[in-house]
Amino acid sequence: MSPSVSPAFASTSELCHHGAAVHDKKLPRPTKRDSPNGNAVPLGQSLRGPLSYVDHFGLSPADLRSVLGVALASGGDFAEIFMEYRTYDFINMEEDIIKETAEAVSIGLGIRVIRGDRTGFGYTNDLSLDKVRKAAQTAAAIAHGKSAGAPPPALRDRTRATSRYLIRRPAHKASLRSKMALVREAYAAAQAFDKRIAKVKAHYSDSLRHMCIANSEGLLVHDTRPMVKLVCVAISEKDGKRESGYWGGGGRVGVEYFSDTLTPRRIGEEAAREAVLLLEAVEAPAGEMPIVLAPGHSGVLIHEAVGHLLEADFNRKKTSVFWNKMGKRVGSPLVTIYDDPTIPSFRGSYNIDDEGTPPRKTLLIEKGIVRGLLQDKLSCRLMRGRLTGHGRREDYSCAPIPRMANTYIAAGDDAPEDILRSVKKGFYVASLSGGQVEDSGKFTFSVSLGYLIEDGKLTAPVKQATLIGTNIDILNKIDMVGSDLEFGLQTGTCSKEGQDVPVTDGCPTLRIAKMTVGGTS
Numbered sequence: 314m315s316p317s318v319s320p321a322f323a324s325t326s327e328l329c330h331h332g333a334a335v336h337d338k339k340l341p342r343p344t345k346r347d348s349p350n351g352n353a354v355p356l357g358q359s360l361r362g363p364l365s366y367v368d369h370f371g372l373s374p375a376d377l378r379s380v381l382g383v384a385l386a387s388g389g390d391f392a393e394i395f396m397e398y399r400t401y402d403f404i405n406m407e408e409d410i411i412k413e414t415a416e417a418v419s420i421g422l423g424i425r426v427i428r429g430d431r432t433g434f435g436y437t438n439d440l441s442l443d444k445v446r447k448a449a450q451t452a453a454a455i456a457h458g459k460s461a462g463a464p465p466p467a468l469r470d471r472t473r474a475t476s477r478y479l480i481r482r483p484a485h486k487a488s489l490r491s492k493m494a495l496v497r498e499a500y501a502a503a504q505a506f507d508k509r510i511a512k513v514k515a516h517y518s519d520s521l522r523h524m525c526i527a528n529s530e531g532l533l534v535h536d537t538r539p540m541v542k543l544v545c546v547a548i549s550e551k552d553g554k555r556e557s558g559y560w561g562g563g564g565r566v567g568v569e570y571f572s573d574t575l576t577p578r579r580i581g582e583e584a585a586r587e588a589v590l591l592l593e594a595v596e597a598p599a600g601e602m603p604i605v606l607a608p609g610h611s612g613v614l615i616h617e618a619v620g621h622l623l624e625a626d627f628n629r630k631k632t633s634v635f636w637n638k639m640g641k642r643v644g645s646p647l648v649t650i651y652d653d654p655t656i657p658s659f660r661g662s663y664n665i666d667d668e669g670t671p672p673r674k675t676l677l678i679e680k681g682i683v684r685g686l687l688q689d690k691l692s693c694r695l696m697r698g699r700l701t702g703h704g705r706r707e708d709y710s711c712a713p714i715p716r717m718a719n720t721y722i723a724a725g726d727d728a729p730e731d732i733l734r735s736v737k738k739g740f741y742v743a744s745l746s747g748g749q750v751e752d753s754g755k756f757t758f759s760v761s762l763g764y765l766i767e768d769g770k771l772t773a774p775v776k777q778a779t780l781i782g783t784n785i786d787i788l789n790k791i792d793m794v795g796s797d798l799e800f801g802l803q804t805g806t807c808s809k810e811g812q813d814v815p816v817t818d819g820c821p822t823l824r825i826a827k828m829t830v831g832g833t834s
Contacts, residue, residue, distance in 0.1 A: 363476035388458020502581030558587025597778030597832025609799030612818030625692035644788025654718035672702025725794025779831035795822030
């Protein structure tokens with residue numbers, strides 16, 4: 314990590330990480346307004362409105378331009394300032410009581426300087442002009458050149474008057490009592506669902522980030538990003554055997570989400586339902602067999618096995634199996650994959666990325682052929698590509714890197730029931746609980762809940778199965794794609810290079826002609 318000017322305020326990352334059963338359940342289908350069409354909603358045409366940006370930083374455009382000049386003084390090609398003010402609330406309930414409530418506030422800025430393929434980065438949580446200049450000098454010293462860069466132009470505010478965060482009741486304005494009521498409702502619903510529920514945990518979190526970005530190309534832009542999440546974990550017990558279930562929801566929404574879209578009661582009941590169902594699950598089969606992936610639930614497999622390897626930094630470094638596959642076929646003609654940060658209210662969505670670039674729906678694979686990569690500014694400059702708005706960072710103390718947002722396989726033409734009926738004997742993947750993927754494309758994924766398929770019907774529930782394969786092989790073996798695109802729960806967090814960012818993924822029902830299942834029976 315690049316040197317810092319002062320220790321950063323400890324950032325609070327999301328509690329449920331990608332690959333820990335956070336993508337495994339489906340969200341109710343988007344309404345017409347919230348369908349994944351990539352359209353921002355003009356402010357004057359929505360009953361819900363944007364959140365107001367508040368400047369917490371005390372640095373004028375002239376100050377910022379001066380600091381950018383310091384950052385370029387050692388010969389950098391490009392300089393950028395990322396400022397962030399964040400509030401965070403957290404509530405945890407277990408053992409029938411509210412065990413923890415917490416509030417946190419952080420403020421700081423990070424300064425990045427790029428020279429060729431070198432990046433200098435400094436950050437500080439002291440926003441006095443002197444400390445900010447020292448952060449700029451730290452970054453400049455790492456990415457220096459032979460002569461000073463040109464002075465930055467005057468900054469021009471390019472903030473757009475549209476928002477993808479459709480909020481009616483902002484979480485940061487809701488009372489602690491009302492937030493605790495949401496947690497208690499989910500907890501009680503899980504506890505009352507079945508006498509075999511032995512333990513329940515429920516937690517709620519929300520955050521609000523005011524961010525402002527200025528760079529040496531004259532850009533000045535800001536955004537105010539909300540985030541809300543409520544999750545429940547239920548643990549069942551029978552004859553000394555224990556199983557767990559998970560459910561949750563949220564996104565870039567207000568607390569009205571928990572009355573209009575997904576209630577705390579349903580969150581608790583669904584977590585308990587899975588925990589109870591797993592008590593009756595049989596051991597997993599083993600060997601090669603046809604696989605059917607459930608809609609929405611299984612998008613995490615695409616995220617991990619394909620999406621990461623289409624992030625531009627892995628490709629410019631030639632560590633991804635896809636680095637030399639642009640324009641080449643890597644999968645079935647039935648497979649088309651997008652990443653779309655512009656879907657209104659989704660957890661992985663944003664108005665601008667963390668470099669100030671407006672995001673766009675990005676085609677990654679079209680009918681089995683690689684068509685695009687997820688780009689940040691550094692990779693785009695080095696690869697001479699086109700910016701896609703996928704430069705993301707966990708907070709002000711981190712430099713941006715290419716990251717996914719909302720990744721999914723596009724819907725096909727097959728009816729989901731036809732896909733299931735087509736399999737005489739096979740395995741249905743209902744939910745995944747994480748996995749490992751190598752740069753070569755080899756992967757293993759743990760199935761938290763599956764079903765045997767016998768004569769085209771789901772029969773016994775199955776637990777503790779493992780999916781084993783390589784991404785290109787599996788992409789080529791997808792031979793049926795459903796018309797029922799759905800997205801996983803709005804609770805997912807993806808980790809990369811020590812940074813956590815919120816994401817969503819999805820897929821329709823998919824059939825894989827043959828895949829290795831690791832099991833015990």
